Amino acid sequence: MITADELSLTFSLFKWINPSANPSPILWNIGDAIDVYRVYQYQKNKKTIAVWMDAPNLSEIHFKRIYKKHNTIPHEFFLTHKNGKYRFGWRTKM
Numbered sequence: 033m034i035t036a037d038e039l040s041l042t043f044s045l046f047k048w049i050n051p052s053a054n055p056s057p058i059l060w061n062i063g064d065a066i067d068v069y070r071v072y073q074y075q076k077n078k079k080t081i082a083v084w085m086d087a088p089n090l091s092e093i094h095f096k097r098i099y100k101k102h103n104t105i106p107h108e109f110f111l112t113h114k115n116g117k118y119r120f121g122w123r124t125k126m
Contacts, residue, residue: 033079033124038105042122045101046071046085049094057083068117084110084121 034042039057046053050069057073066072066086074082087094098120102109107122 034073034081034083034105034107034122038107038122039073039080039083041104042083043071045098045104048097049085049087049090053085072121082121082123084119084123086117086119088117090118 043053043055043057047055053069053071057071060066060072060074068086068088071083071085073080090098098111102111105122108125109120109122111118111120113119
């Protein structure tokens with residue numbers, strides 16, 4: 033489970049990518065649309081098991097910062113590219 037304190041730590045990286053990011057993650061449900069530059073969390077049995085953000089344009093500086101901060105919390109970090117967007121975040125190991 034990703035704790036509230038860990039969510040706060042991850043938010044510092046999301047805020048650096050998008051300074052106008054809302055500090056309250058959106059609770060995502062399967063099938064919901066995902067907007068870029070919004071922070072999402074996915075819960076199972078009322079426990080957060082993933083938190084992420086989608087971004088369409090990331091520069092080399094962004095990737096370097098993400099690489100430096102990917103160990104922010106003790107959960108599995110992921111970074112994917114699909115349909116012109118990067119998705120990065122953390123998930124618990126299932």
